[in-house]
Amino acid sequence: MYIALVGFAVFPSTHPDLRGGVSADRRVSTLFSRHHEEMNMNRYSLFARTTVAAAALALVLAGVSRAEEPAKQQPQNADPHAGHNHAQPANPPQKITVPANQVKPGQPAQLRPGETAPLPPPNAMKGPATPVKPTPGQDIPAPTVVLKEGEVPAIKFDTPTYEFGRVRSGQEVVHDFWFTNTGTGPVEILKVRPSCGCTTAGQHDKIVQPGQTGKIPIRLNPGNASGPIHKTIMVNTNVPGEGSTVTLHIQGEVWHPIQATPTSASFGRLTSEMAASASMERKLTIVNNTEEKVTVSDPKSSNPSFKATVNPLEEGKKFELVVTVVPPLASGPVTGNIELTTTLADMPKMLIPVNAYVTADVDVTPNQLTLPANRNGNIQRQFFIRNNTPNPVKVSDLASTNENLKLSIVETQPVGKAYRLTVDIPQDYVVASGGDKITLKTDNKSVPTLTIPINSAPSIADVTKQFGTTPTQTTPGAATPAAPAAPAAGAATGTAAGAKPATPPVQQVPPQAQPAGSGTPAAGSGK
Numbered sequence: 001m002y003i004a005l006v007g008f009a010v011f012p013s014t015h016p017d018l019r020g021g022v023s024a025d026r027r028v029s030t031l032f033s034r035h036h037e038e039m040n041m042n043r044y045s046l047f048a049r050t051t052v053a054a055a056a057l058a059l060v061l062a063g064v065s066r067a068e069e070p071a072k073q074q075p076q077n078a079d080p081h082a083g084h085n086h087a088q089p090a091n092p093p094q095k096i097t098v099p100a101n102q103v104k105p106g107q108p109a110q111l112r113p114g115e116t117a118p119l120p121p122p123n124a125m126k127g128p129a130t131p132v133k134p135t136p137g138q139d140i141p142a143p144t145v146v147l148k149e150g151e152v153p154a155i156k157f158d159t160p161t162y163e164f165g166r167v168r169s170g171q172e173v174v175h176d177f178w179f180t181n182t183g184t185g186p187v188e189i190l191k192v193r194p195s196c197g198c199t200t201a202g203q204h205d206k207i208v209q210p211g212q213t214g215k216i217p218i219r220l221n222p223g224n225a226s227g228p229i230h231k232t233i234m235v236n237t238n239v240p241g242e243g244s245t246v247t248l249h250i251q252g253e254v255w256h257p258i259q260a261t262p263t264s265a266s267f268g269r270l271t272s273e274m275a276a277s278a279s280m281e282r283k284l285t286i287v288n289n290t291e292e293k294v295t296v297s298d299p300k301s302s303n304p305s306f307k308a309t310v311n312p313l314e315e316g317k318k319f320e321l322v323v324t325v326v327p328p329l330a331s332g333p334v335t336g337n338i339e340l341t342t343t344l345a346d347m348p349k350m351l352i353p354v355n356a357y358v359t360a361d362v363d364v365t366p367n368q369l370t371l372p373a374n375r376n377g378n379i380q381r382q383f384f385i386r387n388n389t390p391n392p393v394k395v396s397d398l399a400s401t402n403e404n405l406k407l408s409i410v411e412t413q414p415v416g417k418a419y420r421l422t423v424d425i426p427q428d429y430v431v432a433s434g435g436d437k438i439t440l441k442t443d444n445k446s447v448p449t450l451t452i453p454i455n456s457a458p459s460i461a462d463v464t465k466q467f468g469t470t471p472t473q474t475t476p477g478a479a480t481p482a483a484p485a486a487p488a489a490g491a492a493t494g495t496a497a498g499a500k501p502a503t504p505p506v507q508q509v510p511p512q513a514q515p516a517g518s519g520t521p522a523a524g525s526g527k
Helices: 002-010 024-073 460-467
Strands: 155-157 161-168 173-181 187-194 199-201 213-220 227-237 245-255 258-261 265-271 281-288 296-301 306-314 318-325 332-342 349-359 362-365 368-371 379-387 395-400 406-413 418-425 436-442 449-456 491-493
Touching: 155 245, 161 173, 173 245, 187 199, 187 213, 199 227, 213 227, 213 245, 258 349, 265 281, 265 318, 281 349, 296 306, 296 318, 306 332, 318 332, 318 349, 362 449, 368 379, 395 406, 418 436
Parallel strands: 161 245, 265 349, 368 449, 368 491
Antiparallel strands: 155 173, 173 213, 187 227, 199 213, 227 245, 258 281, 281 318, 296 332, 306 318, 332 349, 362 379, 379 418, 395 436, 406 418, 436 449
């Protein structure tokens, strides 16, 4: 660079800015000044180019990081049942699409970290076997088999639906469900779950290598079932994707040598007036399904509130059983059995269940309110007034013995059939020593007034004082949440607003009332 400057000084005519005979010192000073200006401009240009390059590099790195983020969230060969949480995953596996010309027949696609194995080939799930998602809450073990890279298990059942035809009641059905591993990795059977207790699974093959077969033995005990029957068996495997769970089916028909239709005589819900009528009856048809002729006779009732007679319809083949109410019937559930004698050696006796539920013309459920001893806030309870007669009923004069209770009532069904009563109870409400009550009037002559007693459950201190020991477990009345228009009879209890209510007891819902003299039974009942 200095040689060039000397050259410019010696030969000034060679540079356009130094022409004109300027002195050597000035020429050199001018050249140095311009050189510094050019160097400064180069520095600024280099800084700008460096800044732009750094920004572009940062954008590229950010894009790569985002592209790799799903892979970090879902590791390779992740167990879909880890932690036994079988709800839909936040990042569901995606099916990998690989061009056909890149994969040889029978060879699985190679997976990159973060990718999920493809679903089994379509022929691996051929037939009625239904892939289903695991049911939340089911305890499915994690796989013990560690798949190598490229190994993808697949399962195919020979007969995913087994039709056993027609069997006699009490006869067990036994069947082996055979399957083949059509994949490239070991198939592991994690769990076999029949749909009900009448269906059980035996010892089955746990791990099956590619190309090998295994079996799952199933035993069905239909018991006293009658007619068409269908049961399912869910099989959980280590197969990736939606095909990890397969549903097997076993179905057919169960028949009885002698069969009653319907299987029981149900009178449903009866009012006191209806129960007092001796004309209430149910009719059932009894059919002999065997080749030989039989007789059915000598009906005996286990409850004197019912009686029965048998009438032949077709000699040796068909009979009619008539069950009649014998008044008076006690309030509440009334049940019993009708025992019949037959001449069939394999079935000398038959039992026909009979039931009814006797209630008032108008009733309220729950029929009382029991409050817990300790309440942490305001609570609300609901009661349901039901008209069991065909005539409409009006409700009026709603009142309570404590003005702190707020009462409201609405009609939930038209023409005076049902009402919902809501009771708001403040935290500072205290039940009177003799108990409180809620009353309301109706225009039904047999039930002019309905009364709901209110009481408080004893506290732990009260129980300790009375019995001298602290109880190991105290349930201060189960909470009764809002229920449908026809809840079961029982006691209503309270829970503080916002607090978790105690589990309500399981209660039987009585059958619905039927008009007096009606010969049409409730669904599933006789006649």
